Amino acid sequence: MQIRVKIIQNKETEYIEIGCHRHDDRVDEIIRSVKLHQGSVDAYSGESLYQIPLSDIYYIEAVDDRTYLYLENECYESRRRLYEFEEILPERSFVRISKSIIVNMMKIVAIRPALNGRFLCRLKNDENVIISRKYVPEVREKLRG
Amino acid sequence: MKERIREAAGSYFISVTLINAAMLILGSLLSPQQRFGYEAFLYPLVYGLIGIIPSLIISTDKELSVKQAVIRKVMQMLLIIVLLLAFMFGDDPLNRQTIFMAAAVALSVVIIYILVNVIMWMLDARTAKSMTEDLKRFQQGHEKSI
Numbered sequence: 001m002q003i004r005v006k007i008i009q010n011k012e013t014e015y016i017e018i019g020c021h022r023h024d025d026r027v028d029e030i031i032r033s034v035k036l037h038q039g040s041v042d043a044y045s046g047e048s049l050y051q052i053p054l055s056d057i058y059y060i061e062a063v064d065d066r067t068y069l070y071l072e073n074e075c076y077e078s079r080r081r082l083y084e085f086e087e088i089l090p091e092r093s094f095v096r097i098s099k100s101i102i103v104n105m106m107k108i109v110a111i112r113p114a115l116n117g118r119f120l121c122r123l124k125n126d127e128n129v130i131i132s133r134k135y136v137p138e139v140r141e142k143l144r145g
Numbered sequence: 146m147k148e149r150i151r152e153a154a155g156s157y158f159i160s161v162t163l164i165n166a167a168m169l170i171l172g173s174l175l176s177p178q179q180r181f182g183y184e185a186f187l188y189p190l191v192y193g194l195i196g197i198i199p200s201l202i203i204s205t206d207k208e209l210s211v212k213q214a215v216i217r218k219v220m221q222m223l224l225i226i227v228l229l230l231a232f233m234f235g236d237d238p239l240n241r242q243t244i245f246m247a248a249a250v251a252l253s254v255v256i257i258y259i260l261v262n263v264i265m266w267m268l269d270a271r272t273a274k275s276m277t278e279d280l281k282r283f284q285q286g287h288e289k290s291i
Contacts, residue, residue, distance in 0.1 A: 093287055106284055111276045113269030115214040115262075117152050119276065133152070136272075143279035145286070 032080070033088075043069050043076035052076060054092060058123050059103040060085050072125045095142045097121065098132040105143070153197045155268075159261045161193040167253040175249060195232055196254075199224035222258045226251050 008014065016034055020027050032042055035051070043052045058070045062082040069076045078085075086096055093105045107123050111131070114120045119131040119139075131139055168189065172179060199221040209217065230247050237243045 093283075105280060106287060108280055111273045111280065113266055113273045115211060115218065115266075116209070117265075117269065119269070119273055133149075140276060140279070143276060143283050145283065 039092075041069070041078060041080070043078045045074070045076050050076060054089070054094075054104075055106070057094075057104050058107045058125060058127065059101055059129055060094075062100045070127070095135075095139055097135050097139060098130060101129055103129055149201070152265075153200055156200065156261050156265060157193050157197045159264050160196045160257060161189045163257045163260055164189040164192050164196075167257055171249055171253060175246065192229060192232075195228050196225050196257075198228065218262065222255065225258065226254050229254060 018027055018030060035041060039055070040051045040053050041057075043050050052069055052071070056071050058072065060078070060082065061068050061070065067078045067080055067082055067085070069078055082100065082102060085094070085102055089102060094102050095105055096102050103121060103123075107125075108121045109124055110122045112120045112122065114130060117133040117136070119136065121129050121131060123129065203217060203221050203224065229250060233250060234243055234247050
């Protein structure tokens with residue numbers, strides 16, 4: 001697949017165009033990646049597909065082979081794996097806090113100690129998520145910028 | 146593994162300090178006439194080492210719930226008591242005085258174990274406070290950049 005970049009004038013709206021023989025899974029994957037970079041992600045609730053702004057996500061959790069996005073009161077399922085989010089989201093306010101969770105730091109209200117060198121993050125919706133011992137240095141580094 | 150060793154090292158040095166204090170108090174109460182040689186300086190180091198063995202054996206990389214972590218801590222404490230009593234009184238005849246000394250040691254272990262965990266928790270609380278302050282700065286900086 002060739003990649004062409006065309007510089008356009010400032011007054012024009014930026015766009016991405018995909019030239020393909022047919023709209024298949026490969027094209028969908030490219031679209032999902034572009035959307036993620038733009039600040040939203042595809043997610044499902046039942047059979048319905050939604051565009052979820054990244055800024056609305058509280059945390060992302062992998063449970064068995066599934067990945068769930070938790071918002072203030074809703075939960076959506078994503079077809080992406082946690083590591084895929086991890087590759088793209090560090091550019092933003094997200095950080096991995098355990099084997100199975102990536103949290104949006106903008107949604108954390110306070111951090112408290114838990115047992116065994118772990119820490120508990122209280123989120124704005126009063127949920128708690130745990131920072132594993134292993135991820136504490138990474139989280140501290142991210143917080144300090 | 147690195148984090149586990151770091152935590153074990155932290156709890157070891159806190160334990161050694163508290164064991165010293167416990168030996169001073171217990172020794173003064175139970176056997177004030179006893180005199181020691183320089184080898185006495187080694188006891189807290191050895192007891193501290195025995196004390197961290199269970200935390201290295203009974204440890205897991207799994208994400209434990211708070212309840213599971215508490216149960217694990219209690220199991221560790223019981224194992225420390227068994228190991229220390231076996232080490233200190235394993236060869237002694239079972240009589241009233243030995244049982245009394247063993248009970249005093251077991252009680253000291255419980256107190257020291259709780260104190261070690263409280264001190265570790267206080268150190269973590271300080272870290273958590275610093276992380277929360279960093280978090281507020283991060284959030285303010287991030288909001289300004291949007």
